[in-house]
Amino acid sequence: MSEKNLKVGARVELTGKDLLGTVAYVGMTSFAVGKWVGVVLDEPKGKNSGSIKGQQYFQCDENCGMFVRPTQLRLLEAAPGSRRSIEDVSGATPTAAQPTKARLSSSRTSLSSSRQSLLGSRTQLTTSLSERTASSSSIGPRKSLAPQNSKDKESSSTSLAEGAQGASGGNGAASHASSKRASLVETGFLEILKPQFTPSQPLRSPSFTMPSSSGAEDKIALLEAQKTSAELQAQLADLTEKLETLKQRRNEDKERLREFDKMKIQFEQLQEFRSKIMTAQASLQKELLRAKQEAKDAIEAREQHAQEMADLQTMWR
Structure with a gap:
C-alpha cells in the first residue's frame, strides 16, 4: 500500500498473518535500509517491545511490537485528522465557480x-x-x-x-x-x-472563471504527481532492499562454491589415496600368501628332515 496513507495512529492489518495493530512508528531505522513501519499488535504475537539493538523507536508491551515493510500492511482505518481526500478538494471547485457564472449571466x-x-x-x-x-x-x-x-x-x-x-x-x-x-x-x-x-x-x-478551474486542475495534477512520486520512491526503496539481499545471497553462494571446490579437491585426493591403498593391500596379500606358502614348505621340510633322522637312527641301532 502507499506510504502516504500510513501515519501514526492508523489501524492496519498484517497481510498473510491475520494480525491487527496500530501504527506507532513510520520512518528509517538503523538495523536495515529502507523505510519501516512499527506496529503495536493487539495480541502478544510480535517480536519486540518497540526497541531493536538498544534503540527505542516506540513503547509497547513485551512481544507486542513488530517492524514490517509498508507493502506488508493493509489500511483498515486512517489516522485521525487525515481523512480529507482529493475528491473533496476537486468537488469544491464547481460550487465556487457558480457565483461567477451567475454574475456573468446577470451582466449579460x-x-x-x-x-x-x-x-x-x-x-x-x-x-x-x-x-x-x-x-x-x-x-x-x-x-x-x-x-x-x-x-x-x-x-x-x-x-x-x-x-x-x-x-x-x-x-x-x-x-x-x-x-x-x-x-x-x-x-x-x-x-x-x-x-x-x-x-x-x-x-x-x-x-x-478560467483561473479557478485551471487552478483546481493544477492542484489535482500536483497531488497525483506527489502520490505517484511517493509510490515510486517506496518501490525504489523496496527494490533497493531486495538488491542488497540478492547481493548478500550471492556472496554467500560464492563462499559455498569455494568450500565446494575445496571439498571436491579433498575428495579427489582421497580417491587417489584409496587407489594407492588398494594397490598396496593387493601386494601385501600376495606377499602374505607367499610367506604362508614358504612357512608351510619349511614346516614340511622340517618334518621330513626329522623323519629321515629318525630312520637313520633306527638303522644305526
Whole structure:
C-alpha cells in the first residue's frame, strides 16, 4: 500500500498473518535500509517491545511490537485528522465557480437590456431628425418671405419647436437623452461613441472563471504527481532492499562454491589415496600368501628332515 496513507495512529492489518495493530512508528531505522513501519499488535504475537539493538523507536508491551515493510500492511482505518481526500478538494471547485457564472449571466442580461434601450433611443433620434429635416425644408421658403411677414416666421419656429417636443415627448424620461443625442449627431460625436457599445465586450467576462478551474486542475495534477512520486520512491526503496539481499545471497553462494571446490579437491585426493591403498593391500596379500606358502614348505621340510633322522637312527641301532 502507499506510504502516504500510513501515519501514526492508523489501524492496519498484517497481510498473510491475520494480525491487527496500530501504527506507532513510520520512518528509517538503523538495523536495515529502507523505510519501516512499527506496529503495536493487539495480541502478544510480535517480536519486540518497540526497541531493536538498544534503540527505542516506540513503547509497547513485551512481544507486542513488530517492524514490517509498508507493502506488508493493509489500511483498515486512517489516522485521525487525515481523512480529507482529493475528491473533496476537486468537488469544491464547481460550487465556487457558480457565483461567477451567475454574475456573468446577470451582466449579460443588463448589457442586452442596455443595448435594447440604446436601439430604442436611436430609433426615436432618427424619427426626430427626419422631422427636423422636413421642417427645415419648409422653413427655407418662409425665410425668403421674412421681410414681408415676421409674425409668420415666429409662428413657424414655434410650431417647429412644438413638433420636435411632440416627437421626443413620447418616451417621457428619455426625451432629455434624445435631445442630447441629437446634438451629438449634428456635431459628429455619436460616431465616436458607437464603438463603446460593441458586442465583443461580454466575451471578456468568461476569462474570470478560467483561473479557478485551471487552478483546481493544477492542484489535482500536483497531488497525483506527489502520490505517484511517493509510490515510486517506496518501490525504489523496496527494490533497493531486495538488491542488497540478492547481493548478500550471492556472496554467500560464492563462499559455498569455494568450500565446494575445496571439498571436491579433498575428495579427489582421497580417491587417489584409496587407489594407492588398494594397490598396496593387493601386494601385501600376495606377499602374505607367499610367506604362508614358504612357512608351510619349511614346516614340511622340517618334518621330513626329522623323519629321515629318525630312520637313520633306527638303522644305526
